[in-house]
Amino acid sequence: MVPGSVYQAVRQRLRGPAPDDLNFSTKLFRAIGVSTALMAVYLAVAGGWLFTLVEAGHGDAPSWHGLQQHAVVVGWTALLLLLVVPALLGGLDYLRATRSLSLRGIGYDPVPRAWDLAFRDLEPCFVRVLTTDDRWLGGWYGSRSHVSNYPEPRELFLELAYQVEPDGTLGTAQPCSAGIYIRCDDIRAVEFVRPALSSKRPSAGGADADLRTQEGAV
Numbered sequence: 001m002v003p004g005s006v007y008q009a010v011r012q013r014l015r016g017p018a019p020d021d022l023n024f025s026t027k028l029f030r031a032i033g034v035s036t037a038l039m040a041v042y043l044a045v046a047g048g049w050l051f052t053l054v055e056a057g058h059g060d061a062p063s064w065h066g067l068q069q070h071a072v073v074v075g076w077t078a079l080l081l082l083l084v085v086p087a088l089l090g091g092l093d094y095l096r097a098t099r100s101l102s103l104r105g106i107g108y109d110p111v112p113r114a115w116d117l118a119f120r121d122l123e124p125c126f127v128r129v130l131t132t133d134d135r136w137l138g139g140w141y142g143s144r145s146h147v148s149n150y151p152e153p154r155e156l157f158l159e160l161a162y163q164v165e166p167d168g169t170l171g172t173a174q175p176c177s178a179g180i181y182i183r184c185d186d187i188r189a190v191e192f193v194r195p196a197l198s199s200k201r202p203s204a205g206g207a208d209a210d211l212r213t214q215e216g217a218v
Contacts, residue, residue, distance in 0.1 A: 003038045003086040004031030010090030015097065017112050022151050034086070042081055050077070112150040118190070119147045126170055126193040127158060132186050136164040139180050140173075141192075154184040 008031055012021055020026050042050065053070050111117045128138030139158030148155040161180035163171035170193065174180075184190070 001031055001035055002082045004034035006083055006086040007031075007034045007090045007093075010087045011093055014091060014094040017150055034089075038081070038086065038089075053077075115154055115184075116150050118192070122192065123194075126162070126195060127156070128164055128168060128170065128191050128193065129156070129182050129184065129187050130168070130189040130191075132188055134188075136166065136168045137180065137182055138162050138164045138170055139177075144179075156182045156184055156190075158182070 008021075008027060012018070053074055111120060122141065124140070124142045126138060127141045128136055130136055139162045140160040142159050144159040146157040157179055159179045161174040161177040163174060165171060168191070
């Protein structure tokens with residue numbers, strides 16, 4: 001199982017998570033298949049040499065004498081065959097896929113969803129969310145805010161809740177706000193609004209007046 005698991009881990013790390021990675025049975029059978037194929041290749045190429053590392057003991061019983069005698073060689077061989085080779089195959093598979101897409105003029109991005117891409121390098125700003133019943137929710141997305149990533153459900157925590165008018169206009173901070181949690185499975189839209197003045201972070205005790213004045217009409 002080790003070579004196949006290493007192959008999948010490297011490929012997923014480079015490619016990014018994919019829908020088939022959520023299915024445990026798919027990942028299990030892929031790991032078994034890759035491991036079996038690699039073991040067959042190893043035996044076909046160097047099976048005789050590998051078996052010499054284990055010497056037969058008395059009564060044709062296996063003995064650890066060979067492994068003890070060639071411990072360093074066994075260690076480096078295991079590292080190469082179980083970890084390095086599968087990792088290289090995972091990297092080559094990723095390069096093959098991206099090259100195939102580039103030849104067809106298709107760009108490749110490992111980010112699985114537009115949701116993840118939107119929040120990946122997002123700087124502190126106001127965020128407002130339009131729900132399916134045409135209600136606006138919003139607040140300040142800062143260093144203490146959090147957003148879930150694929151494959152988890154889309155969830156958003158804004159560290160400071162704001163009053164939002166029915167037309168989406170951001171008002172003042174909610175008094176004594178400690179944040180707002182928004183489940184975003186069935187929302188209609190998410191908007192990111194940059195503050196007019198970014199030198200100060202809004203606070204629940206009293207948001208910066210100049211910031212609200214210049215931003216309130218957004």
